[in-house]
Amino acid sequence: MNSTTPDAIPDDNSGNNSDTTDTDVCSEASTETILVRISGPDHPGITAGLMELLARAGAGLHDVEQVLIRGQLFLSLVITVPPGRDVMKELLLFGWENKVEIDFEVVKDPAVGRVPGLVVTLIGREVSPAEFGAVAQVLAAHDGNIDRIIRLARYPVLAYELLTSGPDLEAMRRDLMKVADTLPCDIAVNREGLGRRAARLVVLDVDSTLIQDEVIELMAEQQGCLDEVATITAKAMEGELDFGQSLLARVKLLEGLDSESLDRTYERIRLTPGARTFVRTLQRLGFRTAIVSGGFTHLVERLAQDLGIDHAYANTLEIVDGRLTGRIVGDIVDRAGKETLLRRIAAEEGIPLDQTVAVGDGANDLDMLNAAGFGIAFNAKPVVQDAVETALNVPFLDAILFVLGVRREDIEAADNEDESFDTSGPLPDASQI
Numbered sequence: 001m002n003s004t005t006p007d008a009i010p011d012d013n014s015g016n017n018s019d020t021t022d023t024d025v026c027s028e029a030s031t032e033t034i035l036v037r038i039s040g041p042d043h044p045g046i047t048a049g050l051m052e053l054l055a056r057a058g059a060g061l062h063d064v065e066q067v068l069i070r071g072q073l074f075l076s077l078v079i080t081v082p083p084g085r086d087v088m089k090e091l092l093l094f095g096w097e098n099k100v101e102i103d104f105e106v107v108k109d110p111a112v113g114r115v116p117g118l119v120v121t122l123i124g125r126e127v128s129p130a131e132f133g134a135v136a137q138v139l140a141a142h143d144g145n146i147d148r149i150i151r152l153a154r155y156p157v158l159a160y161e162l163l164t165s166g167p168d169l170e171a172m173r174r175d176l177m178k179v180a181d182t183l184p185c186d187i188a189v190n191r192e193g194l195g196r197r198a199a200r201l202v203v204l205d206v207d208s209t210l211i212q213d214e215v216i217e218l219m220a221e222q223q224g225c226l227d228e229v230a231t232i233t234a235k236a237m238e239g240e241l242d243f244g245q246s247l248l249a250r251v252k253l254l255e256g257l258d259s260e261s262l263d264r265t266y267e268r269i270r271l272t273p274g275a276r277t278f279v280r281t282l283q284r285l286g287f288r289t290a291i292v293s294g295g296f297t298h299l300v301e302r303l304a305q306d307l308g309i310d311h312a313y314a315n316t317l318e319i320v321d322g323r324l325t326g327r328i329v330g331d332i333v334d335r336a337g338k339e340t341l342l343r344r345i346a347a348e349e350g351i352p353l354d355q356t357v358a359v360g361d362g363a364n365d366l367d368m369l370n371a372a373g374f375g376i377a378f379n380a381k382p383v384v385q386d387a388v389e390t391a392l393n394v395p396f397l398d399a400i401l402f403v404l405g406v407r408r409e410d411i412e413a414a415d416n417e418d419e420s421f422d423t424s425g426p427l428p429d430a431s432q433i
Helices: 024-030 044-056 087-098 130-142 167-178 206-212 214-221 226-237 243-252 261-266 277-282 297-307 335-349 365-369 396-401 408-417
Strands: 033-041 060-069 071-082 100-105 118-124 147-154 158-165 186-191 201-203 288-296 311-320 323-329 356-360 376-378 390-394
Touching: 033 087, 044 060, 044 071, 060 297, 087 100, 087 288, 118 130, 118 243, 118 396, 130 167, 147 396, 158 186, 158 396, 167 214, 167 243, 167 408, 201 206, 201 214, 206 214, 206 288, 214 243, 214 261, 214 288, 226 243, 226 365, 243 323, 261 297, 277 288, 277 297, 277 356, 277 396, 277 408, 288 297, 288 335, 297 311, 323 408, 335 356, 365 376, 376 396, 390 396, 396 408
Parallel strands: 201 288, 201 356, 288 311, 356 376, 376 390
Antiparallel strands: 033 071, 033 100, 060 071, 118 158, 118 186, 147 158, 186 390, 311 323
């Protein structure tokens, strides 16, 4: 490493010295491709001054990467130096003047193009060296590598994105998902590339996903049959009962309940923390959004209107003379129905299926999750987590944004710049983040 202290800056006669110095090596290799590494306290003007120096020297710039961590700059450049110009000496002087460390290394040229690999996202209240180590061990076992680590969020959870590469991506992905089950944080694994960046439609389940509640249980509580309904709901979500048949059985128990119960139920609904932030950010990114629910249109359509969601589908309760009849009108939105709706909405929006994201928690969401380009089990039942590639178990819905590569700082900056968004209404976001 070349130090940037004054003593280390070579004098004008250093090139005539018969002893070989670090600077001599750099000068002799001036036609080589040089990796320049710069580190130290950041301040305005470092990059501008550096590029001005290189431009004046006629150096070629072939690659550049910069990271800033807690005010410390880490900047790397790959350059070529024209013969007869001692750019290394000028860089050392530049480093000394700017109080940053600079060192050099001859690297092979031309650079080998990077083949897209996997994107591994670690999300949790804590992400420790053990989690990073577990990922690194899987990669090492497959001759893989971590090419870049990016912190996406530090609040309300920690989130890191790791760009990884290796010769056998499928085997790496499979083993990463296996190790994810043993760790206290969540791990999401995607293939790197345009497909991940091109997602344009997000379809959400409602009960226990977009909201914290099971709507039919809130209604059953008013009817006095909560325990019976909750038992049937639990078995249906675990996949032990056919959803359509279980829904008809539960709705039958609501027979005679007054229609005002729907308004009373809506007032009790609790959004999942981060729900408003999630939907608002998707809208800013240009995503189309939809909710498909095994619940009821009277509530789901109102929820979509309050949140600004583009599409809403659910079951329609039959109401006669102001009372629920205990029957459903029309087709039931069940497991197969949710997948059908995902496909229909994507077709209506002109969005390819591989550019869709589906989020759900119950067995009746499985077909939709598997049909989407990217299916996410959110605080899901075990049968669902075992059947999909990505599962999140943090309590914040907007953590899904991190899996999509969105940084927390970008979300907050957009909120600060746009003071016009409305956070009022009957459904307060518990997290207000």
